[in-house]
Amino acid sequence: MKKSSGSAADKKRVRRSSALDPTSDAPPRKQAVKKDVFRVFAEKVRDHKELVSRWAVLQETRVEYFRGKDFVSFLKSHPELKDVLELDRILETEEIANILLAKNLLVRCDRVVKTVRPGKKKLSTWPAHLEIFPEQVFSENDAFFAWTFVKRHPLWQTLLSFFWPVLTLAICLFPVYPHRCKLLILYSCAGILFLILSLLLIRGTIFGALYIVLGKRIWFFPNILAEEATLRELFRFWPKKDEEEKPKWTTRIFYAGVAVLFILLLRHHAPDEAARARYQKRVSNIIDDVLEWSPTLALSGRMEKQQNVANATGSADASKNGPEDAVPADGDDAKAFVEQYNNTEEVIEDVDDDKQHD
Numbered sequence: 001m002k003k004s005s006g007s008a009a010d011k012k013r014v015r016r017s018s019a020l021d022p023t024s025d026a027p028p029r030k031q032a033v034k035k036d037v038f039r040v041f042a043e044k045v046r047d048h049k050e051l052v053s054r055w056a057v058l059q060e061t062r063v064e065y066f067r068g069k070d071f072v073s074f075l076k077s078h079p080e081l082k083d084v085l086e087l088d089r090i091l092e093t094e095e096i097a098n099i100l101l102a103k104n105l106l107v108r109c110d111r112v113v114k115t116v117r118p119g120k121k122k123l124s125t126w127p128a129h130l131e132i133f134p135e136q137v138f139s140e141n142d143a144f145f146a147w148t149f150v151k152r153h154p155l156w157q158t159l160l161s162f163f164w165p166v167l168t169l170a171i172c173l174f175p176v177y178p179h180r181c182k183l184l185i186l187y188s189c190a191g192i193l194f195l196i197l198s199l200l201l202i203r204g205t206i207f208g209a210l211y212i213v214l215g216k217r218i219w220f221f222p223n224i225l226a227e228e229a230t231l232r233e234l235f236r237f238w239p240k241k242d243e244e245e246k247p248k249w250t251t252r253i254f255y256a257g258v259a260v261l262f263i264l265l266l267r268h269h270a271p272d273e274a275a276r277a278r279y280q281k282r283v284s285n286i287i288d289d290v291l292e293w294s295p296t297l298a299l300s301g302r303m304e305k306q307q308n309v310a311n312a313t314g315s316a317d318a319s320k321n322g323p324e325d326a327v328p329a330d331g332d333d334a335k336a337f338v339e340q341y342n343n344t345e346e347v348i349e350d351v352d353d354d355k356q357h358d
Contacts, residue, residue, distance in 0.1 A: 097138035
């Protein structure tokens with residue numbers, strides 16, 4: 001028994017000494033995971049605002065990509081970003097890009113459409129559709145490179161993701177808002193919608209006038225309808241340079257005739273003052289019904305559901321026989337009945353007017 005206990009103690013001492021010996025070949029139990037410096041470098045380069053990039057579709061997936069020559073000029077302007085690479089900061093730009101390709105942080109792409117479209121002088125600078133290039137080697141000449149890792153979301157996007165459910169709930173609770181809040185929201189939304197439609201109309205009118213008169217394709221706010229544009233590019237006012245060929249004078253005359261014909265058709269089929277007043281009254285009544293709704297009215301409507309059904313039946317009979325043959329009511333019910341009959345008569349008159357107008 002003493003020998004067995006002594007041998008067990010010797011084994012424990014040997015284990016402890018081997019664990020404390022720094023020259024031993026046994027690997028430690030836990031090793032600190034070293035972060036990939038090239039991944040950190042790629043994240044810093046991608047988050048930098050001065051590297052020009054765009055979004056495109058690569059094999060049915062939207063990716064962010066940049067051009068090879070922009071990457072080279074960017075690292076020349078910002079050599080301090082190479083300090084993240086530590087010992088590899090002395091590498092050339094082409095070598096760094098090839099390492100990023102080998103680590104699958106980048107993938108080289110090529111444009112899908114490789115021929116010049118009719119009416120244009122050269123290929124698109126930023127193609128909207130890409131495909132994977134066979135040789136994954138860095139190049140500056142007409143080469144595109146897409147990021148393959150998921151970009152970290154900034155704090156404001158995270159906060160915005162929590163704000164969307166709150167906004168959805170607020171929209172659903174619009175009917176129970178106070179009357180002033182409803183008016184504020186209604187006129188704000190109507191003003192924003194009017195501003196957007198006016199901007200698009202003025203933009204199209206200016207383009208059409210300059211196209212017919214001068215033969216220039218000038219779009220102010222050129223990226224206002226773009227899907228892949230950033231927020232900064234979306235509200236860029238100055239138009240892009242027209243790189244297409246000048247249209248023929250016959251084409252310009254044709255579109256001028258189409259525009260004049262369209263304006264004449266709109267003027268001919270425009271509603272008259274009476275029809276406009278009727279439409280405005282109907283829309284105003286619908287808006288008033290939405291704004292004046294309240295939970296109190298809804299609850300009272302449920303309590304008096306049976307009475308409302310009886311009133312509706314009486315109004316249908318009154319529309320046939322007239323108010324003098326209808327069953328008289330007392331007090332507030334009589335007033336409500338008369339108002340409902342008058343509304344019914346107005347609807348019938350509007351329908352007759354529309355038929356006569358047509």
